[in-house]
Amino acid sequence: MGCEFSIVNISSAIFDCSAPDLDSCPDESLPEFAFIGRSNVGKSSLLNMLAGEQGLARVSTTPGFTKLINIFTMNKCWRLVDLPGYGFAHGARKHRARFNETVADYLENRPNLCLVFALIESGLAPQGIDLEFVEWLVRHAVPFVLVFNKTDKVSAATVQTNIAAFTDAISAWFEKLPAVFTCSAATRQGRQELLGVIDEEMMAINATSIWARVPPESSPNLSMEARVRENRKRRPDLNRPW
Numbered sequence: 001m002g003c004e005f006s007i008v009n010i011s012s013a014i015f016d017c018s019a020p021d022l023d024s025c026p027d028e029s030l031p032e033f034a035f036i037g038r039s040n041v042g043k044s045s046l047l048n049m050l051a052g053e054q055g056l057a058r059v060s061t062t063p064g065f066t067k068l069i070n071i072f073t074m075n076k077c078w079r080l081v082d083l084p085g086y087g088f089a090h091g092a093r094k095h096r097a098r099f100n101e102t103v104a105d106y107l108e109n110r111p112n113l114c115l116v117f118a119l120i121e122s123g124l125a126p127q128g129i130d131l132e133f134v135e136w137l138v139r140h141a142v143p144f145v146l147v148f149n150k151t152d153k154v155s156a157a158t159v160q161t162n163i164a165a166f167t168d169a170i171s172a173w174f175e176k177l178p179a180v181f182t183c184s185a186a187t188r189q190g191r192q193e194l195l196g197v198i199d200e201e202m203m204a205i206n207a208t209s210i211w212a213r214v215p216p217e218s219s220p221n222l223s224m225e226a227r228v229r230e231n232r233k234r235r236p237d238l239n240r241p242w
């Protein structure tokens with residue numbers, strides 16, 4: 001089906017569905033890469049930038065715009081998932097909505113979730129809610145990389161200062177820090193690097209039947225869900241080599 005080859009060039013990007021909850025998500029046959037971060041941080045814009053298609057995921061200046069789990073299939077063999085952001089809510093529901101339960105359910109229980117891109121606004125000093133969310137990812141053993149975005153809005157020196165402060169604040173939770181990327185949907189900075197991460201994960205998943213030491217004759221039948229699970233089991237410490 002072509003999935004064994006490099007996926008850095010995206011030749012098809014298709015909207016699959018908007019799911020209100022985990023049960024409504026499509027079948028688990030394809031590996032998924034999800035975007036998460038505070039409302040308005042730029043998740044939908046980054047998805048469009050990676051897919052190379054403006055308007056694929058809806059972008060808005062209004063925080064809290066993405067309210068559903070929006071799923072897109074790339075090259076017919078892997079998916080990008082645009083999740084609702086955290087940290088925004090109207091009026092009385094303010095406290096409840098700090099972290100969306102649907103998102104938590106997806107992140108904890110989606111068996112074909114490969115990797116999360118945790119977006120952090122690069123122009124800001126570490127925010128409590130982002131640190132809290134990263135801690136949640138660590139506690140729930142969700143594999144993730146940090147993506148400091150909107151780098152076009154501030155100087156390179158400010159970006160580096162904020163990244164250093166953020167990684168310093170979370171360093172006690174890791175033996176080795178998660179990989180850090182910088183990007184901008186406006187300048188397309190970071191596109192090749194993030195697609196490279198996806199490429200590596202896809203290659204690892206395709207090789208998982210070898211790691212799982214299943215008899216060769218049964219490996220073609222190993223479900224995608226099982227492959228993703230094996231891949232995650234194999235690197236449970238988040239010490240990823242990217």
Ligand SMILES: Nc1nc2c(ncn2[C@@H]2O[C@H](COP(=O)(O)OP(=O)(O)OP(=O)(O)O)[C@@H](O)[C@H]2O)c(=O)[nH]1
Binds near residue numbers: 040042045046067
């Ligand atoms: N300058 C700049 N603006 C950006 C960038 N990425 C996104 N934006 C802007 O930030 C705003 C929010 O972008 P979205 O992509 O909708 O953010 P989101 O995280 O999906 O927001 P929610 O769905 O509300 O959680 C929009 O006005 C975008 O145009 C970027 O890299 N640079």
Ligand SMILES: [Mg+2]
Binds near residue numbers: 045
């Ligand atoms: Mg959005």
